[in-house]
Amino acid sequence: MESISSFSPPRRILMGPGPSDVHPRVLQAMARPTIGHLDPAFVDMMDQVKALLRYAFQTENALTLPVSAPGSAGMETCFVNLIEPGDTVIVCQNGVFGGRMKENVRRLGADPVMVENAWGEAVDPARVEDALKANPGAKALAFVHGETSTGVLSDAETLCALAARHDALCIVDTVTSLGGVPVPVDKWGADAVYSGSQKSLSCAPGISPVTFGERAVAAIRARKTPVQSWFLDLTLIMNYWTDGAGAARSYHHTAPVNALYGLHESLVMLRQEGIENCWSRHRRNSDALRAGFRAMGLEPLVGEGSHLPQLTTLKVPEGVDEPLVRRLLLENYGIEIGGGLGSLAGKVWRIGLMGQSSSPAHVTLCLSAMEGTLRDIGANVSDGTAVPAAQAILFES
Numbered sequence: 001m002e003s004i005s006s007f008s009p010p011r012r013i014l015m016g017p018g019p020s021d022v023h024p025r026v027l028q029a030m031a032r033p034t035i036g037h038l039d040p041a042f043v044d045m046m047d048q049v050k051a052l053l054r055y056a057f058q059t060e061n062a063l064t065l066p067v068s069a070p071g072s073a074g075m076e077t078c079f080v081n082l083i084e085p086g087d088t089v090i091v092c093q094n095g096v097f098g099g100r101m102k103e104n105v106r107r108l109g110a111d112p113v114m115v116e117n118a119w120g121e122a123v124d125p126a127r128v129e130d131a132l133k134a135n136p137g138a139k140a141l142a143f144v145h146g147e148t149s150t151g152v153l154s155d156a157e158t159l160c161a162l163a164a165r166h167d168a169l170c171i172v173d174t175v176t177s178l179g180g181v182p183v184p185v186d187k188w189g190a191d192a193v194y195s196g197s198q199k200s201l202s203c204a205p206g207i208s209p210v211t212f213g214e215r216a217v218a219a220i221r222a223r224k225t226p227v228q229s230w231f232l233d234l235t236l237i238m239n240y241w242t243d244g245a246g247a248a249r250s251y252h253h254t255a256p257v258n259a260l261y262g263l264h265e266s267l268v269m270l271r272q273e274g275i276e277n278c279w280s281r282h283r284r285n286s287d288a289l290r291a292g293f294r295a296m297g298l299e300p301l302v303g304e305g306s307h308l309p310q311l312t313t314l315k316v317p318e319g320v321d322e323p324l325v326r327r328l329l330l331e332n333y334g335i336e337i338g339g340g341l342g343s344l345a346g347k348v349w350r351i352g353l354m355g356q357s358s359s360p361a362h363v364t365l366c367l368s369a370m371e372g373t374l375r376d377i378g379a380n381v382s383d384g385t386a387v388p389a390a391q392a393i394l395f396e397s
């Protein structure tokens, strides 16, 4: 115990599947003095956070708020409030996180009907339509927009339209996608959408923005059974996050005050950059990274049509020691990247360009560090071609 003192984290460059680098403005905001969670000044800030989240989600939904826990709690908030025992839910799985949705449904005593797609492929709308037709009366369709385990972006607009046509609610995971690619909740007609603070929003981990549309709110009001989770019961949380100046707010739990200062600041930064500019930045940096890797002789797992700009999954060349490369990147350059999950373990690297970590500096540093590391361990990569290939995209006029 004598040796234990203040914790000073090492300096890292976060280029894995999340968290992403947090801007000093966000860290400074989080270091401001803690005030009470019912303090009028805090309550004003809460209203601003809700307005900014509506901007991020491109929605007018009144029930838009940050859940005081990470993305998994946002997922659980959607399922626990909308699904009741005995309901049927069509769950799409094309990576790790669809499997977690299935587990949520199962634990609620409901019946998950799985629509499986290979890891690395987008959710196939034709299969979803077949499942909806085969299960009339299904309460909801659930899918992951940006699968962080594979780097795939699915066609949310088409999937939400299918759910609406079959009178099913649509639950969408945008933990990685929100802020980095368009998530127009109202245009999609998505009913319940959740995200995370630590990916494209580039805030510290631990907060999960959620938004619920009118059909979802009606479904919550029409429940026959109480929500199984007290903490995530939106009918209770709403009384704290209620709208309107001077509205009486009642205590539900002590909000993570300083974490919410951080989320507020990161959303202010998103607003200042302009969300469309943020989407183009993510797209351009991702295109540059992929071009650089290709020039080096490495191949992305996901083709051009459906890749997620925030996360590039890169095939590990034959004979290369996958964890060794990650370790050397961390030790020699301070760069964190991710390894594969599930069936992709040992076969891919996952390289994130999310939020503040989506910059030309991250792209070029990662490419040169990867090239040097692979060369040092004897892998066959072409020298000196990756960074120029990326620069041609980054700085083309």
Ligand SMILES: Cc1ncc(COP(=O)(O)O)c(C=O)c1O
Residues within 6 Å of the ligand: 017, 018, 070, 071, 072, 073, 075, 097, 144, 146, 147, 148, 149, 173, 175, 176, 196, 205, 206
């Ligand atoms: C697509 C997706 N959904 C859900 C989660 C869970 O979020 P959290 O780890 O913040 O609980 C993650 C986290 O990586 C994710 O990438």
